[in-house]
Amino acid sequence: MDLRRLRYFVTVAEELHFGRAARRLNISQPPLSQQIRKLEDEVGAQLFVRMGRQVTLSDAGEAFLGRAYLVIREYEAAMEAARQAEKGATGTLEIAYIPPADLHALPLLVSKFQKAFPSVNVVLRSMHGLSIPHAIQSGRVKVGVVRLPLEYPGLETLSVVRERLSVVVPESHGFARRRQVKFSELAGQRLIGFPRSLAPAYYDVIAGLCKSHGGFVYAPSQEVETIQTALSLVSAGLGVSIQPRSIEALCRKGLRPAPISDSPACAAIGVAYPVGARQAVLDNFLSIARSIAR
Amino acid sequence: MDLRRLRYFVTVAEELHFGRAARRLNISQPPLSQQIRKLEDEVGAQLFVRMGRQVTLSDAGEAFLGRAYLVIREYEAAMEAARQAEKGATGTLEIAYIPPADLHALPLLVSKFQKAFPSVNVVLRSMHGLSIPHAIQSGRVKVGVVRLPLEYPGLETLSVVRERLSVVVPESHGFARRRQVKFSELAGQRLIGFPRSLAPAYYDVIAGLCKSHGGFVYAPSQEVETIQTALSLVSAGLGVSIQPRSIEALCRKGLRPAPISDSPACAAIGVAYPVGARQAVLDNFLSIARSIAR
């Protein structure tokens, strides 16, 4: 399908001379005449007026010519659009992300990506961390921004930002004026945390640190699903909460974050994507993610 | 050129299943796979993702699909436009006309034609009667509105309106209050007329009537090219002028038209067109002209 007849027609219409047109098209004249005749049959109208040795566009041909140019241009634009999409320079990138990602990781990723690929349409979908893997594998989104580590068959991950931990306490708390605290000091505190099912691996990292560095069993006395709720409960004096250090930006009046000095950079957020996905938009997004991770 | 591959692609994209698509297209499955592959080669991008038994549109295919619909629609619109143009329902009709035609004949023709064929673009070109035949045969205009009779090789004519004659006199003239005059009374009057070369046959008709009915030789003492000039000269008292009866509409203050009672309907205006022209717009225009001529 190469729009051959249309190109033949356009050339003849431009030359108004079958011989010259045939030379321009690198074919001989008889097949050109045949193809024009077939085109006329298909269209159902006589496109040229052959009077003697004079060839003219008929009214129908005149009307057809302008449209023919449009068809050819549209077709070439379609091919070009497909090539651009294959290079990942255009198209749509659906990103599923967990709410806490919009503090740091998500704005970083999206702004840098959009600067590099301004023609890509980015669609952001806030989702529960649990449903993101399935959304990726079903193709509803191309990539997820999730809490790491994440183990899921068929998915690979790439760490983007890693943070150490802080403990958020109310203003009246003993830690409120401390420059830093240690895990061991958290023993006995009422802890406000998230259900393990929300991010099992991340939960286990925190629990492991409490055990190894603090010597106590991580057992939140309140389980909440969002950071905002956790902070509200802290503010109300129901306990303290272990959070990534970037939580400071969210600490409104009455809340104080205290860095945990012996915390490794364990609160990681990264991207998750299908193994062996051959999608250029995704590849481009991943290279942006890698450049941020350094 | 039937956009075959494009239609194949669209069908597969709609079905996302080569077998079903092949059945819908009334071909077998292998050639369909081949054509899709060739299309992918030509476009330069993989349009479908074949993973196992699952067929999906790739990003490139997604981008291509929308444009492909446009191409197909544009192409069909082009064919339809050509057919419409061939039927004469659309296109352009260039009309050359002599200035006196815009009194009666031209508005009649154009308004009725445009009512019947509103999509045709009518272009009106005022020209000297002498240059109209050449304009028609060279194709610069499709039809002419001219003074009849007209003899010209390669042209046919069709009478549209026929009028009897009046003589236009100044208010102070002796004929000014007459209900009608006869050719014989025009003998001895100073006559204002047009050069014979402007419309030889029409000139000869008038001259013949003067001779046969009036018994004198038609010999204008002033020759002018336009009706307006003739009327101005009459108004200035330089003479009287023989004109078609519809001249009454142009008689401003100081001018009086007097019908010539023994004039036949000899001032004819009609359309001139190439013999054997097979142009539908022209045919449509001619049938309108015939319906006006009754």
Next chain:
DNA sequence: CTCCGTGATATGAAAAACGTATCGATGGAC
């Protein structure tokens, strides 16, 4: 009238598209 240029026609060769048969891979049933 003859000759040259032009588009249409005839015919055989090359290329493209198609159909039948078959392979290979994948997913589900047992």
Next chain:
DNA sequence: GTCCATCGATACGTTTTTCATATCACGGAG
């Protein structure tokens, strides 16, 4: 795990389409 059904890809021979060479038919110029 094995078997079976499904689906797309491949192989190959046939049909259709397209092309090139040769030739014809027509019209205008000398």
